[in-house]
Amino acid sequence: MKKIADVPMPGPAVRFDYQTFDPSSGRLYIAHMNADQLVVFDTSKRQVVANLDGFKRVHGVTVAPEIHRLYASVTGNHQVTAVDTESLKTLGIAGPITYPDGLAYAPKQNKVFVSDEHGGVDAVIDARSNKLITNIPLGGGAGNTVYDSVSGHVLVSVHGMNLLAVIDPATNQIISRIPLAGIKNPHGIALDTRDRIAFIAGEENHSLAMVDLQTMKVLSTYQVGEDPDVLAYDPGLKRLYVSAESGTVTIFQNNRKSLTLLGSFEMPHAHTVSVDPKTHLVYFPLENVDGHPLLRIMQPVVTTQSKQ
Template sequence: MRIPQFRFGHVLALATLVSIVGYTTSALPGQSPDSAPLKKVVDVPLPGAAVRFDYQTIDPSHGRLYIAHMNADQVVVFDLKKREVVANLDGFANVHGIWAVPELGRVYASVTGEHKVAAVDMQTLKTIAKVGPVKYPDGIAYAPGPKRVFVSDEHGDADAVIDATTNSLTTTIALGGGAGNTVYDPGSGHVLVAVHEKNELVAIDPATAKIVGRYPVAGIASPHGVVLDVAGRLAFVAGEENNKLAIIDLSNMQVLATYPVGKDPDVLAFDAGLKKLYVSAESGNVTVFREMEKTLISEGTLYMPHAHTVSVDPDTHLVYFPLQNIDGHPLLRIMEPSHTH
């Protein structure tokens, strides 16, 4: 993901705001805590320094959550049932993206500081390969048909393609702009990539590694975060520069509507069972929507410091927020929806 750039004055202002708000989950002004869309279940301490996290991925086959602890150069392995850290893996310089592929027994992680992508064995938690070079590997997706891993090369204006059977880099696909998140759509069989400068969603045939469509995302400036409602044939795309979220009909790739979200939206997560969409932002604001008949109904917004990354367990509907600095330490905040309608 794109790292926000702050001037000293902005940092000072942010520090002042945090000191006023406090390092807790907060309702926004005018919103009572009881009306917040999520409520805290538990805070679990995480290892490592109180520095920035990035993407997360859930491996349902082992009941594990993998968290990219970006500025600590580590990957945290968390047991979802026991609610405890299984391992804290070193050797992942500036790790950004992470994606579990249970059918291969692997986790892929963007080792951005080395311009490579690591393949980690889920059983041994050992790195079995590092693939590259990729200029700035970020978000990751897996296409099961051709067994290929697609990696957003944000600063290389491309998507890198890795053969998962050999763990080798096969090609790069020029996008014409910075790569936002990359996702796989089982419905179309295509890989979808947000392209910042083009304000487009690009469709790639994973078998040929060729672009098969470019679709404008009207009303969105610098699209980055992407998540799908696979059953509902919808895509949700967030714009970093204008703090908007688009809902796209995947049957015709048309934007149906846009909605306001927190400043600098980053990672998105969708709970297919409850039809809830979570949009986390660099500002710390998390916006919660409920999807109904191809529209979004806002359920509210809450604030947590540095809550720019989110994941949701599709089985339990619990929502996970790694927070980098709560009273000087990192923790994983586990939350649940206040309403399940």
């Protein structure tokens, strides 16, 4: 990885959490968790265009470009806030949710699915009314929640149970549970929708599972940095980035049925990562570099293998 730029971030030198990239606008939305702020970053101009206050202990953030909405888990208030991505004004608040974390938007049903990490459920919000409509019991703590655009299902990693729950957003029901052998406390998820693969990180045993979404079986497992948190996948380069709380970033090349380790490196507090699939640039919000927060932009080293 080659460092391209360090862009100063607003606010104090405190923890960031999830981020979401909107390809339609080129904006990166970053949860500055312990600053209670949402940072709006223009990747083409490489500058902060807004810094939104009032998002107490914001954890998860996801964008729904189809309806020009941004959803943020305002964990400190046990709520999810809907924001208009054009005006950046708050449109609604849904809750109560015990500990809202990861978020996913199901466009066909116009619903937002929310990991309630400590509540043991996936909460469901009607995006039209911005109201909480139901809770789906998981049998364990909720890790990350993602939307699979091919199957139209919502996938949730389940702490304690060491499985991946598959939800039908039309019925708000779990339709299958995939055991994750070799994974303890699954949390972060990234998808390769084209090759029908899910990558799921185990927090407790610094592990990574490669799951075939057609057979619903674990293909292989790998070791990553201690306490992995956020994953990002570049479908063009077929490259997976696994960021850990320990500051270790592990990089893999996806070979469809297996992964090749390309390497790893260390950065302080580099537990959250995002990638622009068009430019292949990788973004790491770092909470404290020489006393200030910054967004580190990095470029992957492209090999002949990764171009294929």
